[in-house]
Amino acid sequence: MVKKAYLRERFFPHLWCPGCGHGMVLNGLLQAIEKMGLSRNEIVMVSGIGCSSRITGYVDFHTLHTIHGRALAFATGVKMARPELNLIVPMGDGDALAIGGNHFIHAARRNIDITAIVMNNRIYGMTGGQFSPLSGEDVRATTAPYLTIDPGFDVVELSKAAGATFVARTTTYHIQQMSDIIQQAILHEGFSVVEIFSQCPTYFGRKNKAGDAVDMIAYFKKNTTPIGSTAKKENPDLIERGVFVQKEKPEYCSQYEKLVQKAMKGR
Amino acid sequence: MSGNIKFIQGNEACAEAAVYAGLDFYAGYPITPSTEITEFLASRLPQIGGKFLQMEDEIASLCAIIGASLTGCKVMTATSGPGFSLMQEALGYAIMAEIPCVIVNVQRGGPSTGLPTHGSQGDVNQARWGTHGDHAIIALTASNHQDIFALTVEAFNLAEIYRTPVILLLDEVVAHMRERLVIPQPGEMPLVERLKTTVNEGVDYHPYLPREDGRLPMSDFGGPHRYNVTGLFHDMWGFPSSEPRAVHGLLRHLVDKIENRVNQLARYKEYYIEDAKHLLVSYGSSARSARHIVEKRRSRGERIGLLELQTLWPFPHEMVREKCAAAQAVIVVEQNMGQILQVVKLAVDQPDKVFLANRIDGDFIMPSDILNILRLIQGKGV
Structure with missing residues (x-):
């Protein structure tokens, strides 16, 4: 049970629909923070625009609810100014990788110590069910009445290629794994990406006849498997979850500190 | 020095x-x-x-x-x-x-x-x-x-x-x-530092509740006060609100804190304005050519002056109206198609006496460009 101390109860009830996965992500995230024993003053949570981004309003940290797609750019400024703070950036799939794709790859390239959480429900929920760059092909959406022809990004491969030094994937079914992975991601020194499959029964579910929230969560259970499992070898269509990348590489703020030493010497 | x-x-x-x-x-x-x-x-x-x-x-x-x-x-x-x-x-x-x-x-x-x-x-x-x-x-x-x-x-x-x-x-x-x-030497020019809240840790801090003078003391991220910052209309805690009173109050605050202080914010320079029959109004690089013309014509006894604007927004309507009141003609000198001209026309009592001396071809506006316009206004021809 998550400590109420991390929530701003004054601002409840939250605006998420019944059955939405985002509250489960919030739960997993707060479990991780509680386990780590972080103080609320050490955490800055930055978000963009969308259903997922409203998460910042509900938590009692330093919270910055910004503009669509640019959360990582704001977070980069906060982190560079105060490297000792823990930066957590929850984003939706459209927020992170459509309008925010440029900032996403550049934050990964710098390897700045920020934890990016992609709450992937494969749909724009706030605006009423349009397809996103993570929807993938053959998905029905209000802007894809004849099904999508757009291929989706693979967040894990994209993050790896862009230079993220911690990359993981989990789902709202796997709450324990989610909280463990988020904890590792926050502890990791460098840019970490956690993709979390999250259900949107209201739009993705209804449009695609995916059933209710429980059916959608059961789908995550059935269609994902631990990295390198036997099941994956037998059924290559299964989506792997777990930690894909965890490596050490100089972090941006500490590199900047070295640059400052060099600049001051050369004076 | x-x-x-x-x-x-x-x-x-x-x-x-x-x-x-x-x-x-x-x-x-x-x-x-x-x-x-x-x-x-x-x-x-x-x-x-x-x-x-x-x-x-x-x-x-x-x-x-x-x-x-x-x-x-x-x-x-x-x-x-x-x-x-x-x-x-x-x-x-x-x-x-x-x-x-x-x-x-x-x-x-x-x-x-x-x-x-x-x-x-x-x-x-x-x-x-x-x-x-x-x-x-x-x-x-x-x-x-x-x-x-x-x-x-x-x-x-x-x-x-x-x-x-x-x-x-x-x-x-x-x-x-x-x-x-x-x-300048350090200390020669006054510097304004961040106004920080004096609210103690553990006491409810309202990041968006203006003081009586309209100012909002801040608390740094990482400090003892945790609050929400958003681009949505928000209440005094910074939490999103679409409550009409909150929306109206915030928008009025955002506009009034600046528009109610137009005179305090007005920065400008004036050259020979008192008795000027022809008053140039300019700013930025254009004001250099305008000033050149004014100095040159003044030395010949012509009653010409320059109002150089440094605050463009909020536009100092009252100040411009006063300075332009006695002039027979006001010539706005700028390198665009009359963006400040339009607000000067709104500010003065007789918009018909406001003219534009401009250049929009990428070349710097020369004193001779201004002079040609001036001669036309004066009825002297080029």
């Missing part, structure tokens, strides 16, 4: 002034004709323990400095037209969330990619209305390096006092021109 004397570009004068004003954090993206500001600070800031970031684009640069400002830093970014266009959404955010920051726009010819290496003053209205929705903005400009220095320091001070982005509208001509700059 024992200050440090330099012979430098306007862009460098701006960057020197930012450092003088206490700049802690700069993020930028290369774009002509503002790049020298970014280059200067890439070199200088690390030497003085400041932070320099080259971001992936201009909107990211503005977002990054907004984030840094919330931790208590004095922040700035610099760009030119296309980059300023890209920044507009984040500019609106800084207005709404009341984040102190300085944005330099070294104007070049537009629209679009336009004339990257030529001067223009075409972004005056963009500075005023570039971002969507009702709002107020402070925009300053300058015509020479000493004034660029003073107005840059002023921009930082006003950003802190009013918790707002301040736009510094320079132009390619002054930015790339080299002339003398005397850097």
Whole structure:
């Protein structure tokens, strides 16, 4: 049970629909923070625009609810100014990788110590069910009445290629794994990406006849498997979850500190 | 005047002034004709323990400095037209969330990619209305390096006092021109530091509850007070609200804190205005040619004067009306199609006596250009 101390109860009830996965992500995230024993003053949570981004309003940290797609750019400024703070950036799939794709790859390239959480429900929920760059092909959406022809990004491969030094994937079914992975991601020194499959029964579910929230969560259970499992070898269509990348590489703020030493010497 | 004397570009004068004003954090993206500001600070800031970031684009640069400002830093970014266009959404955010920051726009010819290496003053209205929705903005400009220095320091001070982005509208001509700059001694120019809350830890802090004087004391991210910052209409805790009273109250506050202080914010210079029959109104690099004409014609006994505007927004309507009252003709000198002309016409009692002397071909407006217009108005022909 998550400590109420991390929530701003004054601002409840939250605006998420019944059955939405985002509250489960919030739960997993707060479990991780509680386990780590972080103080609320050490955490800055930055978000963009969308259903997922409203998460910042509900938590009692330093919270910055910004503009669509640019959360990582704001977070980069906060982190560079105060490297000792823990930066957590929850984003939706459209927020992170459509309008925010440029900032996403550049934050990964710098390897700045920020934890990016992609709450992937494969749909724009706030605006009423349009397809996103993570929807993938053959998905029905209000802007894809004849099904999508757009291929989706693979967040894990994209993050790896862009230079993220911690990359993981989990789902709202796997709450324990989610909280463990988020904890590792926050502890990791460098840019970490956690993709979390999250259900949107209201739009993705209804449009695609995916059933209710429980059916959608059961789908995550059935269609994902631990990295390198036997099941994956037998059924290559299964989506792997777990930690894909965890490596050490100089972090941006500490590199900047070295640059400052060099600049001051050369004076 | 024992200050440090330099012979430098306007862009460098701006960057020197930012450092003088206490700049802690700069993020930028290369774009002509503002790049020298970014280059200067890439070199200088690390030497003085400041932070320099080259971001992936201009909107990211503005977002990054907004984030840094919330931790208590004095922040700035610099760009030119296309980059300023890209920044507009984040500019609106800084207005709404009341984040102190300085944005330099070294104007070049537009629209679009336009004339990257030529001067223009075409972004005056963009500075005023570039971002969507009702709002107020402070925009300053300058015509020479000493004034660029003073107005840059002023921009930082006003950003802190009013918790707002301040736009510094320079132009390619002054930015790339080299002339003398005397850097004032430390302490010679007043600096305004961040107003911090005195509310103790554990006591409810209201980040968006203005004091009686309209100012909002801040608390740094990482400090004892945790609060929400958003671009949505919000209540005194910074939490989103669409409650009509909260929306109305916040919008009035954002506009009134600046528009109610037009006279306090008005910075300008005047030359021979008292008895001027012909009054030139100009700003930025155009004001240099205007001043040249005024000095030259005055020496021949002609009754001509110059009002040089340094605060463009909020536009000082009352002051301009007063200064223009006695003139037979008012000639607005600017390098655009009459952006300040329109507001001068609104300000004066007789709009018909206001004329435009402009140039829009990318070349600098010459004293002879102004002289030709003047002769036409005077009925002398060219």
